[in-house]
Each structure stands twice: as C-alpha cells, then as structure tokens.
Amino acid sequence: MSAFDELMAFQRETEALGQVMGRLGWDQETVMPRGAAQQRADEMGALESVLHARRSDPRIGDWLAAVDEGALDDVARAQIRHIRRSYTRALRLPDRLSAEIARVTSRAQGIWAEARAADDVLHFLPVLTEVVRLKREEAAALAGGGDAYDALLDDYEPGATAAGVGTIFDRMRPRLVELRERIMEADRHPAVLSGRFPAESQMILAREVATHFGYDWRHGRLDQSVHPFTSGSGTDVRITTRVDEVEPLGCLYSTLHEVGHGAYEQGIDPAYMLTPLGAGVSMGVHESQSRIFENQLGRSRAFCGWLYHRMSELFGGSGAADADAFYAAVNRVHSGYIRTEADEVHYNLHIMLRFDLERDLIAGRLEVADLEEAWNARFEADFGVAVDKPSNGVLQDVHWSVGLFGYFPTYALGNVYAGCLFTALRTDVPTLDDDLARGHAEPATAWLREHVQCPGGLYTPAETIERACGFAPHEGPLLEYLDAKFGALYAL
Known part of the structure; x- marks a missing residue:
C-alpha cells in the first residue's frame, strides 16, 4: 500500500469510531435511562481518549510527509487537506483535556435538561462553570497565541474569524432593526393558530413533510428529544423533533430544520463515506440547508397554501380563516423568547446576542455567575421584552452545556448562505412555486443535493456556496429577501 492508501485506511477506522460516539450521543438524548448519565459520561470520555489518540497518532505525520500530493487527484488532495488540519489541531490539544471535556459535557447535558425543566439556573451554573473553564483551556491550546474564540469558531466554520463574522453582523443589524421597527409600527396583526393538535397527528404530518422534502427513511429515523438535533452521516442519519399539543408549528418547523441537516448528510456522494469528505463541509453550509428548508421553502406562500389544507384535514382546522391568514400566522413577526x-x-x-455573550465568556470578560443578568439585559435591549423565566432565557439552548462555543454564529452564516442559494434556486427551478403549492419540494431539494450536498467536504465552505450560486456569498440576497417578503406581508 502507498502512504496515501495506508493513511486513508487508518482514517476510515477513525471516522467509523467517531460515528459510534455520535450514536452514543443520539442514544443519550432520546432513549437512554435517566440514571445512566454518569456511566455514559465515563463511556464518552473513554471513547474520546481513543479518538484523540488516533487523531494525533505520529504515523499520520509520517504518512502526510510521505505522500506526493502532486500525484494526487482533486479528491485525494481534499482528503489530505482535511486530515492535515485535523492532525494539526489534535497535536495542540492534550489527551487529558480532550477526554475531560467529553466527560463533563456529557454530564452537563443532563443537568441542563433538568435545570431547564425546573427553571432553576443555580442547578446548572456549577457544571457550566466547569465547561467554560475547559473550553477556555481548549481555546488557548488551539489558538497557539492567536485569538482564542477564533480557534473554537474554526472548528465549525473553517477559515472564519470573529472579526469577519462581526463585520457581517454589523452590516446586517441596522437593516434588521429598521425592518423590525417598521413591522412593529404597521397596522397588521396576524392571528395566532389555535385549536387542539394531538401529538400523534403532528408526528404524522412531520413525517409526511419530511418525505416531501427528500428525507430518506431507509437511512434515517425521526424521534423526539428536549432539543431537536441531527446525528450521523452516510447510511445512518437520524433526526429528532419536539411536540407541543397547543403549538403545532414548533414540531413541524423543527422537523423541517433537521430534515435540512439530515438531507445534507444523506445527499453526500457515497464514495466519500467514512472519509473526511463524507460530512458537511461546515456548520454554516449545514445551516444553509436547514434554514432554506425551513424558511424559504417551508414558510413560503406556496407551501403554506398546501399546508393549510393538509392541517385542516388532519386537525379539523388550525384557527386560520383561510390560506392567506395561515401564511400570515406562520410568518408572524413578534418579539418571542425562543x-x-x-x-x-x-x-x-438572537444569534448576535449569543455570539457576543459567548465571545465574552471565552475571553474572560464575562463570568458564568453573571451570565443570566447579562443575557436578560441584552435581550430586553434588543427585543424590548423582559425575560420572564430562565427556560425562556439563558437556559433555552443546549449548546453551551455540551461545549459548542463558536457554533452559534454559523446559524446566521447559514441564513446568509441560504439567501444566496435561494436566489440561484429560483432561477434554476422555474416551477418552484407550482411544486410547493402541491406540497412537493423534491425539485428544489434535488437541486440543493446536486449543487451543495453531493460534494460534501470537497471544497471550502465559501467555494461550496460560490460554485452553487455563481457568486461569492454575502448578506445582500438575504436582506433583500426579508425586505420583500415582510414588506408584502405587512404592507410596508
């Protein structure tokens, strides 16, 4: 075997073990007995030690040095790019720290769920303090003297920096605030959906919509969890949702969001399975899929027309007078907590709030003991509403409990990318509205599969979007889409 062949054989085993660890996480969030939390934390820590040892194995350095990249094709060179990046990061991270983060975040996840259910911030703060301490240490190790937050962000959006993301947010914020203010001053008040929406029927609708959006049930499943998420890649990609019998849109659109993530993983070229190219290239690109599924497609006027009639069949009504009222209710603008x-x-x-707070946490400008007060003050300033309880505030998201610092900004980057993709999609799929009006998103999702999902990690995040759209990603298309959509809805 050549050095490249030996390296890829070793990498495939590492990727397979990573999938096993992901399956443990899925199990913990869906069906694991509550009393198994400490044992699961030990299991996660042990497996992370094995994975870290493989990712930092000196043989990887030897193989990389021996590979003649000039003799490789584009796919093989992309594999090498990902492996070298992972190896460099792994060498900077002590094995002790990697295992401890896995153990503590596994335990913290269960404590967060308990605290959220009880609206008890004090129950969560001690373990969150541990998580932040460990993530600060990790960031310092990975940064090597550079910006600590950038080192964490790079794990989710390779090449992105806090300064660059902050610049994009600075350009977006005034337009968003101005649009929000105009909407709040408008003399239009869409109704809220009302009625009884049994959980079983909501799940029927969720599965039906997932099918129409291209989710492959041969290689996936839908379960319920406290916080919806997607797990896995290749031929085993699982999604979850949550159900509230008085609020059906949460289940539906959480499912659509996760279907976007799941469809991305299912849509990657099977030849890349269990290699570095066999997963989404970044969380920003991943979020572009979940957000375009959920919003530009799932909340469109055309699809809402179909959904209105389908919900009438399933639930006997939705509280909306007609399809137009239903579309307005689905897209109602209000200063909600969640x-x-x-x-x-x-x-x-919402993302900008979290981005600023977690940057301050990692930098040490904000301590965990002061986080709730900082959150509540910022929320009231940005949204004009005081937080009424912790589960509607600092306890609402799972991300910090599991150590996902640097993840939140990718949600907004995903929106930016989705805006660009939707511009290209509308041009390339002229039947889009007619398709969605029949409840069928398959032509749109097939376009996304071909242009975004299939390459997996072959290109960089920016290259992936630019190749799909024909232009470099920027926030303009998203802001124009929002102005047009909500300008029409609220007669601005």
Whole structure:
C-alpha cells in the first residue's frame, strides 16, 4: 500500500469510531435511562481518549510527509487537506483535556435538561462553570497565541474569524432593526393558530413533510428529544423533533430544520463515506440547508397554501380563516423568547446576542455567575421584552452545556448562505412555486443535493456556496429577501 492508501485506511477506522460516539450521543438524548448519565459520561470520555489518540497518532505525520500530493487527484488532495488540519489541531490539544471535556459535557447535558425543566439556573451554573473553564483551556491550546474564540469558531466554520463574522453582523443589524421597527409600527396583526393538535397527528404530518422534502427513511429515523438535533452521516442519519399539543408549528418547523441537516448528510456522494469528505463541509453550509428548508421553502406562500389544507384535514382546522391568514400566522413577526421559534426577522438578532455573550465568556470578560443578568439585559435591549423565566432565557439552548462555543454564529452564516442559494434556486427551478403549492419540494431539494450536498467536504465552505450560486456569498440576497417578503406581508 502507498502512504496515501495506508493513511486513508487508518482514517476510515477513525471516522467509523467517531460515528459510534455520535450514536452514543443520539442514544443519550432520546432513549437512554435517566440514571445512566454518569456511566455514559465515563463511556464518552473513554471513547474520546481513543479518538484523540488516533487523531494525533505520529504515523499520520509520517504518512502526510510521505505522500506526493502532486500525484494526487482533486479528491485525494481534499482528503489530505482535511486530515492535515485535523492532525494539526489534535497535536495542540492534550489527551487529558480532550477526554475531560467529553466527560463533563456529557454530564452537563443532563443537568441542563433538568435545570431547564425546573427553571432553576443555580442547578446548572456549577457544571457550566466547569465547561467554560475547559473550553477556555481548549481555546488557548488551539489558538497557539492567536485569538482564542477564533480557534473554537474554526472548528465549525473553517477559515472564519470573529472579526469577519462581526463585520457581517454589523452590516446586517441596522437593516434588521429598521425592518423590525417598521413591522412593529404597521397596522397588521396576524392571528395566532389555535385549536387542539394531538401529538400523534403532528408526528404524522412531520413525517409526511419530511418525505416531501427528500428525507430518506431507509437511512434515517425521526424521534423526539428536549432539543431537536441531527446525528450521523452516510447510511445512518437520524433526526429528532419536539411536540407541543397547543403549538403545532414548533414540531413541524423543527422537523423541517433537521430534515435540512439530515438531507445534507444523506445527499453526500457515497464514495466519500467514512472519509473526511463524507460530512458537511461546515456548520454554516449545514445551516444553509436547514434554514432554506425551513424558511424559504417551508414558510413560503406556496407551501403554506398546501399546508393549510393538509392541517385542516388532519386537525379539523388550525384557527386560520383561510390560506392567506395561515401564511400570515406562520410568518408572524413578534418579539418571542425562543430562538428556535423565532421569525425570520428576529432570528439573527438572537444569534448576535449569543455570539457576543459567548465571545465574552471565552475571553474572560464575562463570568458564568453573571451570565443570566447579562443575557436578560441584552435581550430586553434588543427585543424590548423582559425575560420572564430562565427556560425562556439563558437556559433555552443546549449548546453551551455540551461545549459548542463558536457554533452559534454559523446559524446566521447559514441564513446568509441560504439567501444566496435561494436566489440561484429560483432561477434554476422555474416551477418552484407550482411544486410547493402541491406540497412537493423534491425539485428544489434535488437541486440543493446536486449543487451543495453531493460534494460534501470537497471544497471550502465559501467555494461550496460560490460554485452553487455563481457568486461569492454575502448578506445582500438575504436582506433583500426579508425586505420583500415582510414588506408584502405587512404592507410596508
């Protein structure tokens, strides 16, 4: 075997073990007995030690040095790019620290769920303090003297920096705030859906919509969890949702969001399975898929027309007088507390809040003991509403409990990418509205599979979007889409 062949054989085993660890995480969030939390934390820590040892194995350095990259094709060179990046990062991270982060975040996840259910911040703060301490140490090790937050962000959006993301947010914020203010002053008040929406029927609808959006049930499944998520890649990609019998949109659009993630993983070229190219290239590109599935497609006027009639069949009505009223209710703009339930105008403001707070946490400008106060003050300033309880505030997201610092900004980057992709999609699929009006998103999702999902990690995040759209990604298309959509809805 050549050095490249030996390296790839070793890498495939590492990728397979990573999938096993992901399956343990899925199990913990869906069906694991509550009393198994400490044992699962030990299991996760042990497996992370094995994975870290493989990712930092000196043989990887030897193989990389021996490979003649000039003799490789584009796919093989992309594999080498990913492996070299992972190896460099792994060498900077002590094995002790890697295992400890896995153990503590596994335990913290269960404590967060308990605290959220009880609205008890004090129950969560001690373990969150541990998580932040460990993530600060990790960031310092990875940064090698550079910006600590950038080192964490790079794990989710390779090549991105806090300064670059902050510049994009600075350009977006005034337009979003101005649009929000105009909407709030408008003399239009869409109704809220009302009625009884049995959980079983909601799950029937969720599965039906997932099918129409191209989710492959031969290689996936839908379960329920406290916080919806997607797990796995290749031929085993699992999604979850949550159900509230008085609020059906949460289940539906959480499912659509996760279907976007799941369809991305299912849509990657099977030849890349269990290699570095066999997963989404970045969380920003991943979020572009979940957000375009959820919003530009799932909340469109055309699809809402179909959905209105389907919900009438399933539930006997939705509280909306007609399809237009239903579309307005689905897209109602209001200063809600919950990020995952936020309208498209407010959503990025939620992300900007979290981005600023977690940067301050990692930099040491903000301590965990002061986090709730900082969150509540910032939320009231940005949204004009005081947080009424912790589960609607600092306890609402799972991300910090599991150590995902640097992840939040990719949600907004995903929106930016989705805006660009939707511009190209509308040009290339002229039947889009007619398709969606029949409840069929397959032509749109097939376009996304071909242009975004199939390459997996072959290109960089920016290259992936530019190749699909024909232009470099920027926030303009998203802001224009929001202005047009909500300008029409609210007669601005």
